[in-house]
Amino acid sequence: MKQDFKRRSFLKNTAALAALVGLPGGNIFSKAEPQELVEAAAKVLPATGKPVFGLKVPPIKQVKVGIIGLGNRGAEHARLVNAVGLGKAKITAICDIRPEFANKTLDFLQKNGGQKPTVYSGKPDAWKELCRRDDVDLVIIATPWEDHVPQAVFAMQHGKHVALEVPCALTIEECWQMVNTAEETQRNCMILENVCYGNEELWLLNMAASGVFGTLTYAECAYIHDLRELMFSKTYYYNQWRVRHHEVRDGNLYPTHGLGPVAQYMDIDRGDRFDFCVSMSNKQTCLDEFTPTLEPDNEFYNKTGFVHGDMNNTLIKTAKGRTILVQHDVVTGRPYSRINMLAGSKAFHKGYPSQMSVSGHGHGFLKAEEYKEYRERFAHPLWKKLEGEAEKNGGHGGMDFVMLWRMIDCLNRGVELDMDVYDAAAWSVVTPISELSVQLGSVPVKFPDFTRGYWKKERKLGVMANP
C-alpha cells in the first residue's frame, strides 16, 4: 500500500517535472523515469537560426524604448531610462495591465522632462500592441516571471531587441525558446542582471580578469532577503504572484543576482561552462509559521503546506572543475546577503562586508589601507566613468543606472551588449535544473549547453574589452 502511494506520487511529480523539462507528454500520464528526465534536461535542441555570439547591430542614435510591466521594477526602469537622457534614449510606449500603474509612470515622465509615451493597458495582451509599433527598438520586460518568455519571444519576432528581467525563464524549454528565437531573429535578448554592474562586483571582475586571484577555484553566492512581508502584501506584488511560486516549486527560484557576477568572474560560456549541479532544500517552516500573522482577509491567512524549502543550496560544478554554491532563502529573518565570495590560488574575497585576503600577506584579511589600495588600483573604468551619475540617480546603489546607461550606450554605438541570450539561458536554467535535482533526491543533473559547444572559445566580456 505504502509502495503504491509512493509510486503514485512519484508519477505525479514526474509529470510536473516532465513539463518543467519540456518533455513531450509532460502531463499527468507521463511515465518518465528519473534517468530519462535527467537526460532530457541536458538534451541540446537543434538550431533554427544562426548563433548570436558578439552580435552587433547598426548604431541606434536614439534608442526608442517600450516598457512592459510598470510595477516596482518597471517604474524604476522608466525613471532611470529617463535619467539616461533624450540624447541617448526615448521612451515611446509603456504598458501595464493595470491602468493606474501605467498612468502613474506616464505622469512621472511628463513631470520630469516631458516625455509622453503612448500607454497600453486594461487587457492581458495589450503589450502585443506595444511590440507591434514601428517606433520601438528595445522592449524592456519587468512583468511576473511566468510572462517573461512569451513576451520576449513575441517582441523579438516583431523585430525588437529585448531586455528581460530576472530570472528570464522558468523552464528548460523556455530557455531554448529564448535562445532559438534570438538566433532566428538576430535580435539581442539581454538579461537585466543589474548586480553585474555593482561597484564591488565590477571591481572583483576587473581583479579576476587582471589575474589578482590567480586560478579561480570556488565561489559562493546567494539571494538571501527576507521577503515575507512583501510577498504576502496585497499591494506590493501584482496579485501576490511571487509567493504563489513557493506553493508549487522547490529549487533555487532566484539564482541570477548572486550567480551572474560569479559567471562573469569565471568566464562561463566564454571558456568554461556550468556542467552539472546537485541541489538540496531544507524543510519548509517560515511561511507556514508566518501566515497566521496575516490579516484574516488575506487569501494566505493561516495557509500551510508551502512546497519551497526555506533554504535551497545548489552546488554547481563547472567543466574546468570549479565549484559554486548558490543559495536561495527569502523567508528566514536574517540580514540581506548575496555573499559574493570568490576564491582563487592567489586571493580570496567575501562580501557583507567586503573583505579580501591575498596570499603572502599573512593569514588575516587585508588591513584597511591595503584593501583601499586594491579598491583604487582595480576600480572598474565603467564605474569610474559613471560614478557621479550613478550616485545621483541611484537604483540599488547606482548599479541599475549603470546597467541601463551601458546597455543603451552599446546600442547607440553599435557594439555588442555585455550579456547575451546564452547568459540569460545559462543563468536562468539553474531554477528548473535545481528543481529537478531536488525532486529526484538531490541527484546530479547536467546543464544543457545553450552555446552548442561554442563555450570552449575564450571570449572577452564586452564590459572588459570595451568598457
Ligand SMILES: NC(=O)c1ccc[n+]([C@@H]2O[C@H](COP(=O)([O-])OP(=O)(O)OC[C@H]3O[C@@H](n4cnc5c(N)ncnc54)[C@H](O)[C@@H]3O)[C@@H](O)[C@H]2O)c1
Ligand atoms: N533586478 C532587480 O533588482 C529586480 C528587482 C525587483 C524585481 N525584479 C524582477 O522584475 C520583475 C517584476 O517584479 P516587480 O517587483 O516589479 O513585480 P510587480 O508585481 O511590482 O510588477 C509587475 C507588473 O507587471 C504588470 N503586469 C502583470 N501582467 C501583465 C500583463 N499581462 N501585461 C502588462 N503588465 C502586466 C503588473 O500590473 C505589475 O505592475 C520580476 O521578474 C522580478 O523578479 C528585479
